[in-house]
Amino acid sequence: MSPEELDGKINSLLLGLPQELSVSLRDRISFYKSKSPVFSAAEIYRETRNLVRLEMLAYLDRREYLGMYNRRWAEHKISQYIRKVVDNPVEASKSLYTLMRVNLDLNGLKALNDLVGHEAGNKGLKLFANILNFGATTLWLRDELHLEVTTSAEGGDEFGLVISGDLDLRKHKDEIAHKYFEEVYAADVSHFIDFGKPEVREKLLALGIADEVPANFLFRLSTSVGACLFGEALDRVDVSKHGARFQEIVGEITNAMFGVADERSMANKSEFKKKLSQTNPVLSGLYARMSREVIHLERELKAKNERIRELEAKIKNQ
Amino acid sequence: MKSVYKDYGQVYNNYMSKEKVQVSPEDNGGLYDVLEQGARRELVTDKMPDAELEKLKEIRLAAKLKVLAELADNDFEMREDRRERELVV
Numbered sequence: 339m340s341p342e343e344l345d346g347k348i349n350s351l352l353l354g355l356p357q358e359l360s361v362s363l364r365d366r367i368s369f370y371k372s373k374s375p376v377f378s379a380a381e382i383y384r385e386t387r388n389l390v391r392l393e394m395l396a397y398l399d400r401r402e403y404l405g406m407y408n409r410r411w412a413e414h415k416i417s418q419y420i421r422k423v424v425d426n427p428v429e430a431s432k433s434l435y436t437l438m439r440v441n442l443d444l445n446g447l448k449a450l451n452d453l454v455g456h457e458a459g460n461k462g463l464k465l466f467a468n469i470l471n472f473g474a475t476t477l478w479l480r481d482e483l484h485l486e487v488t489t490s491a492e493g494g495d496e497f498g499l500v501i502s503g504d505l506d507l508r509k510h511k512d513e514i515a516h517k518y519f520e521e522v523y524a525a526d527v528s529h530f531i532d533f534g535k536p537e538v539r540e541k542l543l544a545l546g547i548a549d550e551v552p553a554n555f556l557f558r559l560s561t562s563v564g565a566c567l568f569g570e571a572l573d574r575v576d577v578s579k580h581g582a583r584f585q586e587i588v589g590e591i592t593n594a595m596f597g598v599a600d601e602r603s604m605a606n607k608s609e610f611k612k613k614l615s616q617t618n619p620v621l622s623g624l625y626a627r628m629s630r631e632v633i634h635l636e637r638e639l640k641a642k643n644e645r646i647r648e649l650e651a652k653i654k655n656q
Numbered sequence: 657m658k659s660v661y662k663d664y665g666q667v668y669n670n671y672m673s674k675e676k677v678q679v680s681p682e683d684n685g686g687l688y689d690v691l692e693q694g695a696r697r698e699l700v701t702d703k704m705p706d707a708e709l710e711k712l713k714e715i716r717l718a719a720k721l722k723v724l725a726e727l728a729d730n731d732f733e734m735r736e737d738r739r740e741r742e743l744v745v
Contacts, residue, residue, distance in 0.1 A: 431721065577723045
Protein backbone atom coordinates (compact mmCIF):
# COMPACT_ATOMS: atom_id res chain seq x y z
CA MET A 339 0.00 0.00 0.00
CA SER A 340 1.48 3.35 -1.04
CA PRO A 341 1.42 6.37 1.34
CA GLU A 342 -1.21 8.03 -0.94
CA GLU A 343 -3.38 4.93 -0.84
CA LEU A 344 -3.04 4.81 2.94
CA ASP A 345 -4.10 8.48 3.26
CA GLY A 346 -7.11 7.87 1.00
CA LYS A 347 -8.22 4.81 2.98
CA ILE A 348 -7.73 6.58 6.31
CA ASN A 349 -9.72 9.57 5.09
CA SER A 350 -12.65 7.36 4.18
CA LEU A 351 -12.46 5.73 7.63
CA LEU A 352 -12.58 9.12 9.34
CA LEU A 353 -15.29 10.57 7.11
CA GLY A 354 -18.20 11.89 9.16
CA LEU A 355 -16.68 11.10 12.55
CA PRO A 356 -17.06 13.66 15.32
CA GLN A 357 -14.34 16.26 15.03
CA GLU A 358 -12.77 15.62 18.45
CA LEU A 359 -12.48 11.95 17.52
CA SER A 360 -10.98 12.40 14.05
CA VAL A 361 -8.48 14.98 15.34
CA SER A 362 -7.20 12.66 18.07
CA LEU A 363 -7.06 9.73 15.63
CA ARG A 364 -5.06 11.80 13.15
CA ASP A 365 -2.58 12.63 15.91
CA ARG A 366 -2.08 8.95 16.61
CA ILE A 367 -1.77 8.09 12.92
CA SER A 368 0.89 10.78 12.53
CA PHE A 369 2.77 9.19 15.40
CA TYR A 370 2.70 5.76 13.70
CA LYS A 371 3.75 7.29 10.40
CA SER A 372 6.70 8.98 12.08
CA LYS A 373 7.92 5.52 13.14
CA SER A 374 8.06 4.24 9.56
CA PRO A 375 9.44 1.76 8.51
CA VAL A 376 8.78 0.15 11.92
CA PHE A 377 5.06 0.20 11.04
CA SER A 378 4.03 -0.67 7.49
CA ALA A 379 1.17 1.18 5.73
CA ALA A 380 -1.04 -1.93 6.06
CA GLU A 381 -0.35 -2.12 9.81
CA ILE A 382 -1.14 1.58 10.26
CA TYR A 383 -4.41 1.15 8.38
CA ARG A 384 -5.34 -1.90 10.48
CA GLU A 385 -4.53 -0.07 13.69
CA THR A 386 -6.60 2.96 12.59
CA ARG A 387 -9.57 0.72 11.81
CA ASN A 388 -9.34 -0.88 15.26
CA LEU A 389 -9.07 2.51 16.94
CA VAL A 390 -12.13 3.80 15.08
CA ARG A 391 -14.11 0.71 16.16
CA LEU A 392 -13.05 1.16 19.75
CA GLU A 393 -13.71 4.90 19.88
CA MET A 394 -17.10 4.51 18.19
CA LEU A 395 -18.30 2.40 21.13
CA ALA A 396 -18.73 5.69 22.97
CA TYR A 397 -21.41 6.63 20.41
CA LEU A 398 -23.37 3.38 20.51
CA ASP A 399 -26.19 2.42 22.83
CA ARG A 400 -25.00 -0.12 25.40
CA ARG A 401 -27.88 -2.46 24.58
CA GLU A 402 -26.16 -4.19 21.68
CA TYR A 403 -29.33 -6.04 20.63
CA LEU A 404 -30.85 -2.70 19.57
CA GLY A 405 -28.06 -1.89 17.11
CA MET A 406 -28.44 1.85 17.60
CA TYR A 407 -26.40 4.97 18.22
CA ASN A 408 -26.85 6.89 21.46
CA ARG A 409 -27.86 10.48 22.20
CA ARG A 410 -24.25 11.65 21.90
CA TRP A 411 -24.19 10.61 18.25
CA ALA A 412 -27.52 12.31 17.59
CA GLU A 413 -26.05 15.50 19.11
CA HIS A 414 -23.00 15.10 16.87
CA LYS A 415 -25.18 14.81 13.76
CA ILE A 416 -27.01 18.04 14.65
CA SER A 417 -23.75 19.83 15.38
CA GLN A 418 -22.27 18.57 12.10
CA TYR A 419 -25.28 19.95 10.24
CA ILE A 420 -25.01 23.38 11.90
CA ARG A 421 -21.31 23.55 10.99
CA LYS A 422 -22.18 22.86 7.36
CA VAL A 423 -24.91 25.53 7.46
CA VAL A 424 -22.59 28.27 8.73
CA ASP A 425 -19.99 27.28 6.14
CA ASN A 426 -22.44 27.91 3.34
CA PRO A 427 -24.10 31.31 4.00
CA VAL A 428 -25.85 31.44 0.58
CA GLU A 429 -27.83 28.30 1.36
CA ALA A 430 -28.14 29.04 5.09
CA SER A 431 -31.72 30.32 5.16
CA LYS A 432 -32.89 27.29 3.15
CA SER A 433 -31.34 25.07 5.81
CA LEU A 434 -33.62 26.27 8.60
CA TYR A 435 -36.22 23.66 7.84
CA THR A 436 -34.22 20.79 6.38
CA LEU A 437 -33.06 19.35 9.70
CA MET A 438 -35.46 17.79 12.16
CA ARG A 439 -35.11 16.08 15.50
CA VAL A 440 -37.83 13.53 16.32
CA ASN A 441 -38.46 12.20 19.79
CA LEU A 442 -40.24 8.85 20.13
CA ASP A 443 -41.41 7.39 23.44
CA LEU A 444 -42.42 3.75 23.48
CA ASN A 445 -45.73 3.16 25.29
CA GLY A 446 -46.41 -0.24 26.82
CA LEU A 447 -42.89 -1.23 27.84
CA LYS A 448 -43.74 -1.16 31.53
CA ALA A 449 -46.68 -3.48 31.02
CA LEU A 450 -44.40 -5.97 29.22
CA ASN A 451 -41.73 -5.78 31.91
CA ASP A 452 -44.16 -6.08 34.83
CA LEU A 453 -46.55 -8.68 33.48
CA VAL A 454 -44.17 -11.00 31.61
CA GLY A 455 -40.64 -10.00 32.54
CA HIS A 456 -37.68 -8.10 31.19
CA GLU A 457 -37.12 -10.57 28.38
CA ALA A 458 -40.48 -9.58 26.92
CA GLY A 459 -39.62 -5.92 27.53
CA ASN A 460 -36.39 -6.37 25.59
CA LYS A 461 -38.33 -7.98 22.73
CA GLY A 462 -40.60 -4.93 22.65
CA LEU A 463 -37.60 -2.63 22.57
CA LYS A 464 -35.98 -4.68 19.80
CA LEU A 465 -39.14 -4.58 17.71
CA PHE A 466 -39.38 -0.81 18.14
CA ALA A 467 -35.69 -0.40 17.25
CA ASN A 468 -36.20 -2.51 14.12
CA ILE A 469 -39.12 -0.33 13.04
CA LEU A 470 -36.99 2.78 13.48
CA ASN A 471 -33.91 1.28 11.82
CA PHE A 472 -35.47 -0.57 8.89
CA GLY A 473 -39.25 -0.12 9.06
CA ALA A 474 -41.53 1.08 6.26
CA THR A 475 -41.54 4.72 7.44
CA THR A 476 -37.75 4.90 7.66
CA LEU A 477 -37.43 3.27 4.22
CA TRP A 478 -39.95 5.77 2.85
CA LEU A 479 -37.87 8.63 4.24
CA ARG A 480 -34.63 7.19 2.92
CA ASP A 481 -35.67 5.77 -0.43
CA GLU A 482 -38.56 7.95 -1.55
CA LEU A 483 -37.82 11.31 0.07
CA HIS A 484 -34.02 10.78 -0.14
CA LEU A 485 -33.46 11.94 3.41
CA GLU A 486 -30.71 10.92 5.79
CA VAL A 487 -32.13 9.25 8.90
CA THR A 488 -30.00 8.63 11.98
CA THR A 489 -31.63 6.57 14.71
CA SER A 490 -30.63 6.61 18.36
CA ALA A 491 -31.65 4.92 21.61
CA GLU A 492 -31.54 7.32 24.50
CA GLY A 493 -32.17 5.24 27.58
CA GLY A 494 -35.19 3.29 28.79
CA ASP A 495 -38.08 3.66 26.39
CA GLU A 496 -36.87 6.86 24.72
CA PHE A 497 -35.62 6.88 21.16
CA GLY A 498 -34.82 9.55 18.63
CA LEU A 499 -34.20 10.38 15.01
CA VAL A 500 -32.22 13.07 13.26
CA ILE A 501 -33.60 13.61 9.78
CA SER A 502 -31.94 15.83 7.20
CA GLY A 503 -31.84 16.38 3.46
CA ASP A 504 -32.90 18.86 0.80
CA LEU A 505 -36.63 18.88 1.55
CA ASP A 506 -38.51 21.53 3.50
CA LEU A 507 -39.55 19.28 6.38
CA ARG A 508 -42.31 21.62 7.55
CA LYS A 509 -44.49 20.02 4.88
CA HIS A 510 -43.72 16.49 6.07
CA LYS A 511 -43.46 16.87 9.84
CA ASP A 512 -46.98 15.74 10.71
CA GLU A 513 -46.99 12.97 8.12
CA ILE A 514 -43.73 11.55 9.46
CA ALA A 515 -45.05 11.54 13.04
CA HIS A 516 -48.32 9.94 11.92
CA LYS A 517 -46.61 7.22 9.89
CA TYR A 518 -44.33 6.18 12.75
CA PHE A 519 -47.27 6.09 15.13
CA GLU A 520 -49.37 3.97 12.78
CA GLU A 521 -46.51 1.58 12.04
CA VAL A 522 -45.82 0.89 15.72
CA TYR A 523 -49.49 0.61 16.67
CA ALA A 524 -50.16 -1.80 13.79
CA ALA A 525 -47.26 -4.13 14.72
CA ASP A 526 -48.54 -7.49 15.92
CA VAL A 527 -47.20 -7.96 19.45
CA SER A 528 -50.09 -10.06 20.72
CA HIS A 529 -47.70 -12.99 21.33
CA PHE A 530 -45.66 -10.88 23.78
CA ILE A 531 -48.34 -11.20 26.50
CA ASP A 532 -50.71 -14.13 26.86
CA PHE A 533 -53.40 -12.72 29.15
CA GLY A 534 -54.80 -16.22 29.66
CA LYS A 535 -51.66 -17.49 31.40
CA PRO A 536 -52.18 -18.08 35.15
CA GLU A 537 -49.05 -16.14 36.13
CA VAL A 538 -50.19 -13.11 34.12
CA ARG A 539 -53.71 -13.33 35.61
CA GLU A 540 -52.18 -13.48 39.06
CA LYS A 541 -50.24 -10.28 38.44
CA LEU A 542 -53.32 -8.55 37.04
CA LEU A 543 -55.21 -9.65 40.15
CA ALA A 544 -52.50 -8.20 42.39
CA LEU A 545 -52.76 -4.94 40.47
CA GLY A 546 -56.55 -4.97 40.91
CA ILE A 547 -57.33 -4.98 37.16
CA ALA A 548 -57.94 -8.71 36.47
CA ASP A 549 -61.68 -8.16 35.86
CA GLU A 550 -61.06 -5.51 33.25
CA VAL A 551 -58.61 -7.47 31.06
CA PRO A 552 -60.10 -10.45 29.18
CA ALA A 553 -57.95 -13.56 28.69
CA ASN A 554 -58.00 -13.13 24.91
CA PHE A 555 -57.07 -9.45 24.95
CA LEU A 556 -54.64 -8.39 22.19
CA PHE A 557 -51.82 -6.24 23.53
CA ARG A 558 -50.42 -3.37 21.48
CA LEU A 559 -47.38 -1.12 21.68
CA SER A 560 -47.60 2.49 20.64
CA THR A 561 -45.39 5.53 20.41
CA SER A 562 -45.70 9.21 21.22
CA VAL A 563 -43.90 11.33 18.67
CA GLY A 564 -42.68 14.93 18.89
CA ALA A 565 -40.57 16.82 16.36
CA CYS A 566 -38.58 20.03 16.22
CA LEU A 567 -36.99 21.74 13.22
CA PHE A 568 -33.63 23.49 13.31
CA GLY A 569 -35.25 26.89 12.63
CA GLU A 570 -37.68 26.45 15.53
CA ALA A 571 -34.82 25.72 17.91
CA LEU A 572 -32.69 28.57 16.57
CA ASP A 573 -35.60 30.92 17.18
CA ARG A 574 -35.51 30.04 20.88
CA VAL A 575 -31.79 30.48 21.40
CA ASP A 576 -30.09 33.79 22.16
CA VAL A 577 -27.12 33.70 19.78
CA SER A 578 -25.89 37.18 20.62
CA LYS A 579 -25.13 36.58 24.27
CA HIS A 580 -22.08 38.48 25.41
CA GLY A 581 -18.98 36.31 25.28
CA ALA A 582 -20.79 33.24 23.93
CA ARG A 583 -18.67 30.74 22.01
CA PHE A 584 -19.78 28.97 18.85
CA GLN A 585 -19.68 25.50 20.41
CA GLU A 586 -21.73 26.73 23.35
CA ILE A 587 -24.44 28.14 21.06
CA VAL A 588 -24.44 24.95 18.97
CA GLY A 589 -24.92 23.02 22.24
CA GLU A 590 -27.84 25.28 23.18
CA ILE A 591 -29.50 24.85 19.79
CA THR A 592 -29.05 21.06 20.04
CA ASN A 593 -30.54 21.04 23.54
CA ALA A 594 -33.43 23.21 22.35
CA MET A 595 -34.13 20.73 19.53
CA PHE A 596 -34.16 17.85 22.00
CA GLY A 597 -36.22 19.83 24.53
CA VAL A 598 -38.91 21.02 22.11
CA ALA A 599 -39.27 17.57 20.50
CA ASP A 600 -39.58 16.04 23.97
CA GLU A 601 -42.21 18.59 25.08
CA ARG A 602 -44.21 17.87 21.94
CA SER A 603 -44.04 14.11 22.36
CA MET A 604 -45.25 14.49 25.97
CA ALA A 605 -48.15 16.65 24.78
CA ASN A 606 -48.99 14.08 22.10
CA LYS A 607 -48.76 11.32 24.70
CA SER A 608 -51.40 12.83 26.95
CA GLU A 609 -53.65 13.57 23.96
CA PHE A 610 -53.21 10.01 22.68
CA LYS A 611 -53.97 8.53 26.10
CA LYS A 612 -57.17 10.55 26.33
CA LYS A 613 -58.27 9.23 22.93
CA LEU A 614 -57.17 5.71 23.78
CA SER A 615 -59.38 5.68 26.86
CA GLN A 616 -62.33 6.04 24.44
CA THR A 617 -61.18 3.71 21.66
CA ASN A 618 -59.38 0.97 23.60
CA PRO A 619 -60.09 1.41 27.32
CA VAL A 620 -58.45 -1.90 28.29
CA LEU A 621 -55.15 -0.98 26.65
CA SER A 622 -55.44 2.52 28.07
CA GLY A 623 -55.98 0.99 31.50
CA LEU A 624 -52.96 -1.28 31.05
CA TYR A 625 -50.74 1.63 30.04
CA ALA A 626 -51.92 3.77 32.93
CA ARG A 627 -52.46 1.25 35.65
CA MET A 628 -49.11 -0.43 35.47
CA SER A 629 -48.00 2.31 37.76
CA ARG A 630 -48.64 1.36 41.39
CA GLU A 631 -49.01 5.00 42.27
CA VAL A 632 -51.81 5.39 39.74
CA ILE A 633 -53.55 2.28 41.08
CA HIS A 634 -53.33 3.61 44.62
CA LEU A 635 -54.65 7.03 43.62
CA GLU A 636 -57.49 5.49 41.62
CA ARG A 637 -58.57 3.37 44.59
CA GLU A 638 -58.48 6.40 46.82
CA LEU A 639 -60.52 8.39 44.29
CA LYS A 640 -63.05 5.56 43.98
CA ALA A 641 -63.48 5.41 47.77
CA LYS A 642 -63.90 9.18 47.99
CA ASN A 643 -66.49 9.19 45.18
CA GLU A 644 -68.47 6.46 46.92
CA ARG A 645 -68.43 8.48 50.14
CA ILE A 646 -69.67 11.59 48.24
CA ARG A 647 -72.53 9.57 46.73
CA GLU A 648 -73.47 8.23 50.20
CA LEU A 649 -73.54 11.72 51.66
CA GLU A 650 -75.54 13.07 48.70
CA ALA A 651 -78.07 10.25 49.15
CA LYS A 652 -78.34 11.08 52.87
CA ILE A 653 -78.97 14.75 52.13
CA LYS A 654 -81.68 13.85 49.61
CA ASN A 655 -83.43 11.59 52.12
CA GLN A 656 -83.46 14.22 54.87
CA MET B 657 -19.83 41.28 16.07
CA LYS B 658 -21.04 44.87 16.01
CA SER B 659 -21.43 44.86 12.22
CA VAL B 660 -23.80 41.90 12.41
CA TYR B 661 -25.93 43.53 15.06
CA LYS B 662 -26.06 46.67 12.95
CA ASP B 663 -27.05 44.66 9.87
CA TYR B 664 -29.82 43.01 11.75
CA GLY B 665 -31.14 46.31 13.06
CA GLN B 666 -30.86 47.85 9.61
CA VAL B 667 -32.64 44.98 7.87
CA TYR B 668 -35.39 45.14 10.46
CA ASN B 669 -35.81 48.92 10.18
CA ASN B 670 -35.82 48.78 6.38
CA TYR B 671 -38.49 46.17 6.51
CA MET B 672 -40.59 48.14 8.95
CA SER B 673 -40.37 51.38 6.92
CA LYS B 674 -40.88 49.64 3.56
CA GLU B 675 -43.96 47.86 4.77
CA LYS B 676 -45.14 51.08 6.45
CA VAL B 677 -45.61 49.43 9.78
CA GLN B 678 -46.24 52.26 12.23
CA VAL B 679 -45.00 51.76 15.72
CA SER B 680 -45.71 54.48 18.24
CA PRO B 681 -43.80 54.53 21.54
CA GLU B 682 -47.04 53.64 23.33
CA ASP B 683 -47.41 50.54 21.21
CA ASN B 684 -43.84 49.58 21.71
CA GLY B 685 -44.40 47.39 24.72
CA GLY B 686 -47.28 45.66 23.03
CA LEU B 687 -45.81 45.31 19.57
CA TYR B 688 -42.22 44.38 20.13
CA ASP B 689 -39.49 44.63 22.68
CA VAL B 690 -36.20 46.19 21.75
CA LEU B 691 -33.77 44.05 23.59
CA GLU B 692 -30.14 44.56 24.53
CA GLN B 693 -27.78 46.36 22.15
CA GLY B 694 -30.67 47.89 20.33
CA ALA B 695 -30.69 45.27 17.60
CA ARG B 696 -32.07 41.96 18.74
CA ARG B 697 -35.79 42.45 18.56
CA GLU B 698 -38.34 39.87 19.55
CA LEU B 699 -41.94 40.05 18.60
CA VAL B 700 -44.22 39.71 21.57
CA THR B 701 -47.61 40.36 20.10
CA ASP B 702 -50.32 38.75 18.14
CA LYS B 703 -51.44 42.09 16.69
CA MET B 704 -49.67 41.48 13.38
CA PRO B 705 -51.09 39.23 10.67
CA ASP B 706 -49.48 35.79 10.39
CA ALA B 707 -47.77 36.57 7.08
CA GLU B 708 -46.10 39.65 8.61
CA LEU B 709 -45.01 37.68 11.61
CA GLU B 710 -43.57 35.00 9.38
CA LYS B 711 -41.59 37.57 7.38
CA LEU B 712 -40.17 39.06 10.54
CA LYS B 713 -39.34 35.63 11.83
CA GLU B 714 -37.41 34.90 8.63
CA ILE B 715 -35.46 38.15 9.01
CA ARG B 716 -34.74 37.34 12.64
CA LEU B 717 -33.55 33.83 11.84
CA ALA B 718 -31.40 35.01 8.92
CA ALA B 719 -29.74 37.50 11.25
CA LYS B 720 -29.22 34.81 13.85
CA LEU B 721 -27.54 32.63 11.24
CA LYS B 722 -25.22 35.53 10.39
CA VAL B 723 -24.26 35.90 14.05
CA LEU B 724 -23.69 32.16 14.23
CA ALA B 725 -21.47 32.22 11.13
CA GLU B 726 -19.42 35.02 12.63
CA LEU B 727 -19.03 33.11 15.90
CA ALA B 728 -17.90 30.08 13.88
CA ASP B 729 -15.25 32.14 12.08
CA ASN B 730 -13.81 33.14 15.43
CA ASP B 731 -13.89 29.64 16.90
CA PHE B 732 -10.72 27.59 17.21
CA GLU B 733 -12.48 24.22 17.22
CA MET B 734 -14.50 25.18 14.17
CA ARG B 735 -11.30 26.03 12.33
CA GLU B 736 -9.94 22.61 13.32
CA ASP B 737 -13.15 21.03 12.07
CA ARG B 738 -12.87 22.81 8.73
CA ARG B 739 -9.27 21.67 8.42
CA GLU B 740 -10.41 18.10 9.12
CA ARG B 741 -13.10 18.28 6.47
CA GLU B 742 -10.65 19.67 3.94
CA LEU B 743 -8.33 16.75 4.66
CA VAL B 744 -11.13 14.26 4.08
CA VAL B 745 -12.29 15.91 0.85
